Amino acid sequence: MGKVIPLSGNSAIAYAVKMCDVDVVSAYPITPQTTIVEKIAEFIANGELDAEMLHVESEHSALSAAVGASATGARVFTATSSQGLALMYEILFIASGLRLPVVMALVTRALSPPINIWCDHSDFMAAADTGWIQVMASTNQEAFDDVIMAYKLAEDPRVLLPVMTAIDGYIMSHTIEPVEVLEDKDIVLKFAPKNFKRRYRLDPDNPVTIGPLGSPNWYFEFKRQHYEAMKVAKQVFREVVTEFKKVFGREYSELETYMLDDADIVLVSMGGLAGTVRAYVDRARKEGIKLGAIRVKLFRPFPQEEIAKLISNKKIVGVIDRALAPGAVHGGPLFTEVATAIYLNKVDVPLVGFITGLGGRAVTFDHISEVVKHLKKYSEELRELPKEPIFIGVRE
Amino acid sequence: MSQTKLPGWRELPIGSVITEPGNTAKLSFHTWRTFRPVIDKEKCVRCGLCWMYCPDAAIVEVKETYVTKSGKKYEVSYEVNYQYCKGCGICANECPVKAITMVEEVR
Numbered sequence: 001m002g003k004v005i006p007l008s009g010n011s012a013i014a015y016a017v018k019m020c021d022v023d024v025v026s027a028y029p030i031t032p033q034t035t036i037v038e039k040i041a042e043f044i045a046n047g048e049l050d051a052e053m054l055h056v057e058s059e060h061s062a063l064s065a066a067v068g069a070s071a072t073g074a075r076v077f078t079a080t081s082s083q084g085l086a087l088m089y090e091i092l093f094i095a096s097g098l099r100l101p102v103v104m105a106l107v108t109r110a111l112s113p114p115i116n117i118w119c120d121h122s123d124f125m126a127a128a129d130t131g132w133i134q135v136m137a138s139t140n141q142e143a144f145d146d147v148i149m150a151y152k153l154a155e156d157p158r159v160l161l162p163v164m165t166a167i168d169g170y171i172m173s174h175t176i177e178p179v180e181v182l183e184d185k186d187i188v189l190k191f192a193p194k195n196f197k198r199r200y201r202l203d204p205d206n207p208v209t210i211g212p213l214g215s216p217n218w219y220f221e222f223k224r225q226h227y228e229a230m231k232v233a234k235q236v237f238r239e240v241v242t243e244f245k246k247v248f249g250r251e252y253s254e255l256e257t258y259m260l261d262d263a264d265i266v267l268v269s270m271g272g273l274a275g276t277v278r279a280y281v282d283r284a285r286k287e288g289i290k291l292g293a294i295r296v297k298l299f300r301p302f303p304q305e306e307i308a309k310l311i312s313n314k315k316i317v318g319v320i321d322r323a324l325a326p327g328a329v330h331g332g333p334l335f336t337e338v339a340t341a342i343y344l345n346k347v348d349v350p351l352v353g354f355i356t357g358l359g360g361r362a363v364t365f366d367h368i369s370e371v372v373k374h375l376k377k378y379s380e381e382l383r384e385l386p387k388e389p390i391f392i393g394v395r396e
Numbered sequence: 397m398s399q400t401k402l403p404g405w406r407e408l409p410i411g412s413v414i415t416e417p418g419n420t421a422k423l424s425f426h427t428w429r430t431f432r433p434v435i436d437k438e439k440c441v442r443c444g445l446c447w448m449y450c451p452d453a454a455i456v457e458v459k460e461t462y463v464t465k466s467g468k469k470y471e472v473s474y475e476v477n478y479q480y481c482k483g484c485g486i487c488a489n490e491c492p493v494k495a496i497t498m499v500e501e502v503r
Contacts, residue, residue, distance in 0.1 A: 200410070
């Protein structure tokens with residue numbers, strides 16, 4: 001259907017934005033996101049994309065402008081990383097609370113200090129409670145596809161929530177992979193049609209007030225609606241990936257499994273790291289270790305029943321976090337989600353959490369091997385499970 | 397207003413959008429008051445200062461012929477719209493002839 005070309009993760013996202021016929025792009029440069037918006041600017045300058053490019057003075061303004069544009073019914077896009085996302089924090093709640101289908105690419109990067117421009121997922125995880133739908137890709141092809149699926153999901157009248165599509169900084173954003181780029185905009189727009197007429201928007205002929213004061217008599221009801229929309233979003237996400245497969249042939253799922261069926265030991269991870277884990281599973285299998293893997297693609301809404309079901313009969317499960325939440329019940333945000341999921345679904349499976357790869361530290365087979373060694377030890381020796389994360393790859 | 401049953405979350409337009417422009421006019425602010433201004437039409441000299449100073453435009457000018465006991469004839473009177481009056485007391489403070497009294501609300 002398309003043409004396969006070598007693209008960095010950032011370029012793949014820019015091509016997808018072009019295919020979705022986005023109307024307004026507002027962004028502020030930040031490494032490693034910058035090349036997404038640079039590429040989009042090039043498309044606009046070349047006349048390949050008819051969009052308004054807003055150069056703003058900060059990320060706070062970038063998302064504010066996106067919110068304003070989205071409120072008029074426009075299809076909008078923005079992108080950021082790390083400190084940029086942190087500066088957007090206030091507006092993250094505004095976008096989701098006003099139920100505006102903004103799509104934002106997040107190129108994950110560690111938060112300062114010390115200043116670090118490399119990949120970890122702390123920025124993504126810190127935004128987990130802002131009411132956005134969050135997905136994380138693990139290949140550049142997926143980065144491209146996620147943007148297209150994101151618009152369909154965000155603009156669904158049953159959902160109407162902003163979507164954050166994340167990729168790993170540098171590991172994906174600046175690494176070139178073959179990506180099938182769809183060339184027929186009509187097919188993309190048929191899959192993800194602009195349906196601004198089916199939502200409230202600033203229209204002089206039908207005036208509405210967006211963003212009013214909500215006293216204690218009113219506020220709570222809108223948060224209840226938001227909760228429900230997230231619940232529905234999980235169902236709609238299923239529909240979107242199913243239709244995507246029908247139209248474009250590629251299959252995605254909220255949880256991608258690998259060699260899981262007969263696995264004793266399971267590794268749960270996200271993003272580019274999941275690719276390393278997957279390759280490691282192949283090696284472990286050759287060595288006779290029954291290792292399997294789950295990659296969490298959809299983080300918000302979190303597929304709790306689904307993950308609990310997948311790991312219910314396993315010997316031991318290791319959750320690898322590339323983010324750290326010091327002082328939280330467990331330092332790994334993904335671990336905390338999985339632990340809550342198994343508790344709520346009454347699944348009794350030993351769970352061990354690992355933290356690795358912070359600030360762009362490379363995660364190699366040696367590190368995964370260390371994780372598996374820990375898991376084997378805990379499953380064989382019936383020792384008490386650690387209540388704290390095990391740090392992998394940090395110097396003592 | 398506070399007595400009527402408010403709609404549940406399923407009935408409200410999503411995203412806290414207000415679909416009826418100008419519906420703030422329907423709100424009542426009477427519960428905000430501790431004191432209500434009462435205008436004495438006998439003492440009032442119709443200068444219009446209360447009307448001018450009221451931050452909520454809650455003083456209304458009413459066309460009526462009013463003759464005071466001392467025989468003064470006015471073509472207008474000033475009255476308080478108690479739906480919008482929040483009881484701030486600015487009118488009573490500004491009145492040059494002390495024709496406005498703040499009376500405690502009793503509920």
